[in-house]
Amino acid sequence: MIQSSIEVFNIEKIIFEFSIQGSISLIKPYGSGHINDTYFLKNQNSDYPDYLLQRINHHIFKDVPALMQNVQRVIDHLRSKLINDKEVMTIVPLKSGMLYHEDEQGNFWRMYHYLPNTKSYDLLENEHQAYEGGKAFGRFQALLADMDASLLQETIPNFHNIEMRLECFHQSLTEDAVGRKSEVGNEIAYIVEREEGMKKLLNLGKRGVLPLRITHNDTKFNNVLLDSNDKAQCVIDLDTVMPGYVAYDFGDAIRTIINTASEDEKDLNKIQLNIKLFEAYTKGYFEEAGTMLTSAEIESLIMGVLLFPYMQAVRFLTDYIDGDTYYKIAFEKHNLQRARAQLQLLLKMEEQEDALNEIIQEKAGYYLSKL
Known part of the structure; x- marks a missing residue:
């Protein structure tokens, strides 16, 4: 009998749709993602794999068939270059052969093999982990460098388009749907002051100075699975893999790696920069991706470093002003607390911009001198 506290969905009925081996003895919530709901499925038979079942948030990922086609194509490309299956995710299809299940309530579900003896970190603990994270995402970009970007569809249009994010921000300020604008005057001023400078990276892309590549687009450190020895094993959460600029992936990774506190830290004094972790990540990244980068891309990396705490602050603050309609929140004013933490992180980065860019160069x- 399945032991589970999951009562909202008929999980047993959903599991029955998938081509699993063995039988499931335990279901429990898994992970700390903001968007999808994930459940760990323990196999009663130790000879067969455990599984991860996910409910895809179709309010955010509006074209689930396109999303799953993207994910499968990326996995296939990676698997064609990798010897060890543990280095890439494995989709479990339905008994019908499809990649996802739509239940009676219109929810979309998918399943992966669970990768045993792996772990992820919301916050890094040492330089070795940062170095492995840099290698993981650098290798991910390098392995996909020869894949035709036109094969992938945009799963979230304009996901890292700062112009669009700022347009949404100003629209939210105009509408002030739940009357919260008056609470956040200081945060608004900070964002507005930096608007034009934060568009530089996007403008370089529009002018063709930066090549469009296949990028992960959500390179939080907890999207790297490490093995029992803290060696990078697999990059996960491929829902946002689509065409983008390398500085997007680099900047978003640094946003979570360099911060000495959590993404939603309330005590802003705890938010400082761990330069050693930044240096270690950058070293690992260039070891794997350095040979594929153009000089313009290298110059753009510091722009990505500054852009991503800024853009994440814009997104958190927009959601707060809208009434918390996008991100899951754990308490009242959670999105405001997140936005303030990201703006504090940006302030610290601006103070150290020259030192950070010197490390990159x-x-x-x-x-590059070794080529």
């Missing part, structure tokens, strides 16, 4: 020069 030093690592780039070292690995």
Whole structure:
């Protein structure tokens, strides 16, 4: 009998649709993602794999068939280059052969093999982990460098388009749907002051100075699975893999790696920069991705570093002003607390911009000189 506290969905009926081996003895919520709901499925038979079952948030990912086609194509491309299946995710199809299940309530479900003896971190603990994270995402970009970007569809249109994010922000300010605008005057001023400078990276892409590549687009460190020895094993959460600029992936990864506190830290004094972790990540990244980067891309990396706490603050604050309609929240004013934490992180990065860029150029020069 399945032991589970899951009561909202008929999980047993959903599991029955998938081509699993063995039988499931335990279901429990898994992970800390903001968007999808994930459940760990323990197999009663130890000879067969455990599984992860996910309910895809179709309010955010509006074209689930396109999303799953993207994910399968990326996995297939990665698997064609990797020897060890543990380095890439494995989709469990339905008995019908489809990649996802739509239940009677219109929810979309998918399943993956669970990768045993792996772990992820919301916050890094040491330089070795940062180095492995840099290698993981650098290798991910390098392995996909020869994949035709036109094969992938945009799962979230304009996901990292800062112009669009700022347009939504100003629209939310105009509408002030739940009367929260008056609470956040300081945060609004901080964002508005930096608007034009934060569009530089996107403008370089529009002008063709930066090549459009296949990127992950959600490179939080907890999207890297490490093995029992803290070696990078697999990049996960492929829902946002689509065409983008390398600085997007680099900047978003640094946003979570360099911060000495959590993404939603209430005590802003705890938010400082761990330069050693930044240096270690950058070293690992260039070891794997350095040979594929153009000089313009290398120059753009510091722009991505500054852009991503800014853009995440814009998104959190927009959601707060809208009434918390996008991100899951754990308490009242959670999105405001998140936005303030990201703006504090940006402030610290601005203070150290020259030092951070010097590290990028030093690592780039070292690995490119060896070509």
